[in-house]
Amino acid sequence: MGERIDFRDGHWVVPDHPIIPFIEGDGTGPDIWRAARRVFDAAVAKSARGKRRVEWLEVLAGEKAFKETGSWLPDATLDSIRAHRVAIKGPLTTPVGGGIRSLNVTLRQLLDLYACIRPVRYFEGVPSPMREPQRLDVVIFRENIEDVYSGVEYRAGSGEADAVIAFLMERFGAKIRPGSAIGIKPMSKFGSQRLVVKAIQYALRAGRRSVTLVHKGNIMKFTEGGFREWGYEIAKEKFAERTVPESEAGGGKGDGGRVIMKDRITDAMFAQLVLRPDEYSVIAAPNLNGDLLSDAAAAQVGGLGLAPGGNVGDGYAVFEATHGTAPKYAGLDKVNPGSVILSGAMMFEELGWADVAEAIVRGLGGAIRSRRVTYDLARQMPGATEVSTSQFAEGIIEHV
Secondary structure, three states: OOEOOEEEOOEEEOOOOEEEEEEOOOOOHHHHHHHHHHHHHHHHHHHHOOOOOOEEEEOOOOHHHHHHHOOOOOHHHHHHHHHHOEEEEOOOOOOOOOOOOOHHHHHHHHOOOOEEEEEEOOOOOOOOOOOOHHHOOEEEEEEOOOHHHHOOEEOOOOHHHHHHHHHHHHHHOOOOOOOOOEEOOOOOHHHHHHHHHHHHHHHHHHOOOEEEEEEOOOOOOOOHHHHHHHHHHHHHHHOOOOEEEHHHHOOOOOOOOOEEEEEEEHHHHHHHHHHOHHHOOEEEEOHHHHHHHHHHHHHHOOOHHHOEEEEEOOOOEEEEEOOOOOHHHOOOOOOOOHHHHHHHHHHHHHOOOHHHHHHHHHHHHHHHHOOEEOHHHHOOOOOOEEOOHHHHHHHHHHHO
16 A cells, blocks of 8 residues: 655655556647656566556546546646645646636646746767757756736726726826726746745756856846845855855855756857757746746757656646647657656656666666657668667666
8 A cells, every 4th residue: 555745844755655646638738648657666566676666647638638537637636746745747738719728827826836947968879959958957847836827817898907908008108009908917026936935946956067146137127027036135145154155156156066056048048058968957037938948958958858847836736748739649659758657757856866866867768869769759760770669668667
C-alpha cells in the first residue's frame, strides 16, 4: 500500500511508496502517459533496487472527465491532488475563443502553483536550428498566477469593457479607443518576490551562477518595472551574503562565489538567448514573458517534444507535458513522449529522488544517441530509424 507525500517546514516528506496522482491527458495523452509510466517504473526499480516504488493513482480532467462526470475538472480531482500534494499530467484540451477556460491555468490558480519551472537543455543528437545548441542550458522560472493570465478580461463592446473604459477616461483621463476589448495586468510585490525567491533558492541549490530578471520595465514601468525592482529588493533582503548585483560583480572584484543578479529587457533577452546563451543560467520572469521565452528557448534545442515543465507552489506541485494534445495523432502510438518523461524526472528531482531523475535523463539521452527515435526527431536526423512511442520508451528503458 502506498502512502501520501507530506510537506513540513518547507520540505517534502516522501515515503518509500508514495501515491502520486496522474492525469493521462487528452489527444495523444494516453499514448505518451503509457510510455512515460513504464520509463518511470523502470527508473525507480533500477535506482532503488526494490526499496522504493510509486503507487500511481488516476484522476480525471479534460475530455475524459467531461465524458464520465460532466465536468472538465471535477472537484474530486482537485481534492485528490490536494490530499497527495504532487501530481503529473499529460496535455489537456483548451478551446480557442470560447468554451472552458484553460484547465492548465485553472489548476495553477486553484492550487496556487505560482512557479512554472521550465528547464531547457540540449540532448546530443537532437536536430536543432542552432549551430551550437549545447551552449543553451537554462532554467526558466515563470510567475504563474498574475499578469495578463490572471483572467481579468472583457470582450469588446461588452458592458464590463465599456464601464472600465468610461471609468478610466473620466476619472484618470486615459486615452482608450471606444469599443476596445479590455484586459487588466495585475502584478504584485508579493507574487513577484516569492517567484524570485524560488529562482534564487534553486540557483543556490543547483550551483548555478546567475539569476536574470526579465521584464519590459522600460515601457510598463509600474508592473514589469516593479517586477525588476522587487526582484533586486528581495535578493538583497533575503540573500545578501549569497547574491551580488551584476553591477557590483565586475571591475575585478569577481562574484566571490555568489549568485549574480542580472536583469534584461524582454526583447533583448530573446536576442541574448540566441547570440550569447551561455551567459544565462536561471531566468525569472513574469507570466507572459516567461511563457514566450520558454517556448522560444525550447525551439533552439529541438522543440517542445523534449520540453518538460513543473508547476510548483508551497506544498503542492503538478508536473506536465508542455506541448499540446495533437489530436490527429491520438491512438496512433506515434508521438514523442519525451516532454512528460522529462517532467517526471523534474518531479523526482523535486521530491529528492535525484538518482531516479538522473536515470531517466541518462536513458533518454542514450535512446536519442542510438538514433531510434519517434517521427518528429527521425525526419530531421539523417540515418535515424523511426520508431513508435512505445518502442521509444523501450529504448529509453534499455539505456536507464
